[in-house]
C-alpha cells in the first residue's frame with residue numbers, strides 16, 4: 001500500500017469521475033483492513049480517542065489487557081470503560097505522557113503506557129477543497145488541529161516480577177550475611193564451654209562415691225548438647241554461605257537415612273513413626289552432601305514440629321526419566337492456603353520460636369542443585385513437600401519424530 005494515497009485522493013477529490021468512486025472505496029477499505037491486521041498483530045495495546053476522550057479505535061491487545069469488547073467500547077468514554085484512569089489529568093498537559101499502572105482485572109498485570117495527542121495537519125486555502133489542485137496546495141498554510149489521543153500500552157509484568165525477585169535476593173543476601181555473623185559468634189562461647197566442661201570432667205574423675213556418677217552423667221549430657229549445637233551451627237554456616245555447592249556423586253538414600261538418624265531420639269520421644277520407602281536402584285546424584293543434609297534436616301524438622309506428638313512421617317525416594325523425587329509427607333496440621341503463599345518469605349513463621357528461614361534455605365539449596373521444590377497442603381490435613389533433583393545433565397529433550 002503506497003503511503004500518500006489518501007493525500008492524493010483528497011487532492012483529486014473534485015475531479016473524480018462517478019465510475020471511479022467505487023474503485024477508490026475498495027482501495028480505502030483495503031487499506032483500512034491492512035492497517036487493522038497489522039494493529040491486531042502487534043503485542044502493544046493501542047487505543048485511539050477523539051477530543052472528548054471517546055474511544056474511536058482499539059486493537060485486540062488493548063481489549064485483552066483491559067478485558068474490553070471492541071464493539072461495545074467504540075464511542076464510549078475511555079475513563080468510563082477503564083475505571084480509575086484519570087483521563088482529564090493525564091491529557092491536560094497537551095504533550096505526550098508516559099506512566100506505569102497496575103491492572104487487577106481481568107488479570108493482575110503491570111502496564112507501561114504512553115499517551116500522545118493526535119494532531120491532523122490541515123491545509124487551509126481560501127479556494128476550499130473542491131478547487132485544491134497541486135498548485136493551490138503548495139500555496140496553502142498548514143496548521144494543526146488536535147483530534148484526540150493515541151494510547152500505547154506495553155505489558156511490563158514480566159520485567160517487574162524479575163525486579164521484585166532481585167530485591168528479594170538482595171534482602172536474602174543481607175540476611176544471610178547477618179545470620180552467618182551471628183552463627184560464627186556462637187562458635188567461640190561454645191568452644192569455651194567445651195573446654196571448661198573438659199576441665200570439670202577431670203576434677204570429677206578425682207571424686208569418689210555417688211555424687212561422682214551423677215556429675216559425670218550431667219557433664220556427658222551437657223557435652224553432647226554442645227556438640228549438637230556446634231554441628232547445627234556448622235551445618236547452618238555451610239548452608240547459608242553463598243558458596244557454590246561442591247558436587248560429588250552421592251547415594252541420596254544414604255543422605256536421607258543419615259538425616260533421619262540425627263533425629264532418632266526426638267522421633268522416639270514424640271512417639272512418631274517414620275516410614276522410609278527408598279527406591280534401591282536410584283542413580284548416584286551429583287550433590288553437595290552437607291548442603292543436601294541441611295535441606296532434609298530443615299524439612300524433617302518442620303514435619304516433626306507440625307506433628308507435635310504421635311503421627312507419621314513418610315519419606316519416599318523415586319525417579320522419573322529426568323529427576324529423582326524425594327517426598328516428605330506428614331500427618332501434622334498442614335498449612336492454610338494464605339500462609340502457603342508466604343512460606344518462602346524471609347522471617348515468615350507461625351511458630352513462637354521459629355526463624356522463618358528454614359524453607360527459604362531449603363529452596364536455595366535445591367535450586368542451586370538445578371532442582372525444584374513443591375509444597376502441597378490442606379489445613380488440618382498434613383503436608384507433602386517434594387524435592388526434584390535432576391539426575392542427568394540433559395538441557396534439551398528430543399521429541400519423537402512425528403508420523404509422516
Ligand SMILES: Nc1ncnc2c1ncn2[C@@H]1O[C@H](COP(=O)(O)OP(=O)(O)O)[C@@H](O)[C@H]1O
Nearest residue numbers: 302303306334349350354355356357358359383
Ligand atoms: N510440615 C509442615 N506442616 C505445616 N506447616 C509447615 C510445615 N513446614 C513448614 N510449615 C509452615 O511454614 C512456615 C515456615 O517454615 P520455615 O521456613 O521452616 O520456618 P520456621 O520453621 O522457623 O517457622 C512455618 O512456620 C509453618 O507455618
Ligand SMILES: [Mg+2]
Nearest residue numbers: 298302358359
Ligand atoms: Mg523450619
